[in-house]
Amino acid sequence: MINYANKKYSNKQTKFKNSKLDKLNFKKANVFFCMFTFNFLSIEERYKVLKKIYNSLKEGGAVFYADKVIDINSSVEVLINQVHSLWKQNYFTKSQILEKQEQIRGIMQPLKEDELTDLFTKTGFKKNLILKNLNFNFYLLKNY
Numbered sequence: 399m400i401n402y403a404n405k406k407y408s409n410k411q412t413k414f415k416n417s418k419l420d421k422l423n424f425k426k427a428n429v430f431f432c433m434f435t436f437n438f439l440s441i442e443e444r445y446k447v448l449k450k451i452y453n454s455l456k457e458g459g460a461v462f463y464a465d466k467v468i469d470i471n472s473s474v475e476v477l478i479n480q481v482h483s484l485w486k487q488n489y490f491t492k493s494q495i496l497e498k499q500e501q502i503r504g505i506m507q508p509l510k511e512d513e514l515t516d517l518f519t520k521t522g523f524k525k526n527l528i529l530k531n532l533n534f535n536f537y538l539l540k541n542y
Contacts, residue, residue, distance in 0.1 A: 419447045424454035432463045437506045441517075448521040452541055461523070461539035466508040469533060478533045485532075511535070 403414040415422075419435070420443045430451050436444050451461060469475040486495050509517070518525045518539060529536040 419443065420450075422447075422450070424450055426454055426456050428456050428459045430455065430459075430461045432461060432465075434465055436463070437465050437508045438502075440507075444517060445521060448517065448523070452522045455541050457541070459541060462536070463525075463539055464534065464536040465514075466506070466533050467514060467535045468508050468510045470510050470512070475533070482532050508533075 400414050400416045408414060419439065424430075432451070436447070439447065455461065469478060483495075490498075514535075515525065518537075522541060523539040524542055526538045526540070527535060528538050
């Protein structure tokens with residue numbers, strides 16, 4: 399996938415890399431995109447990477463952050479997962495759904511909303527929830 403992205407979308411300003419996030423040194427930037435990746439990092443790695451991003455963000459910059467979030471109400475979480483499961487059945491085969499579930503089982507570790515808020519606060523960010531779709535939240539993080 400990295401090779402495909404580099405071949406199709408790379409230019410002088412954009413390069414795709416396959417690397418451990420906590421080992422990267424970020425250049426100063428106006429915008430960072432963190433899309434559906436942090437749930438695959440430990441809590442310590444999430445903090446470390448977000449802190450690096452915060453320190454690399456130019457004044458007035460922004461981070462677009464999206465990930466799956468666990469609802470604090472377990473009944474709501476079950477309902478949201480059922481609706482999401484029905485949605486997936488419209489777009490993927492049962493074997494594709496099962497394969498994906500097996501790939502992420504034990505690896506993906508979503509947080510609850512208050513845990514994410516705490517993580518953002520500890521790294522210096524102010525968060526704005528800009529979109530919630532089922533159990534996926536999209537945030538705009540700022541370094542005011």
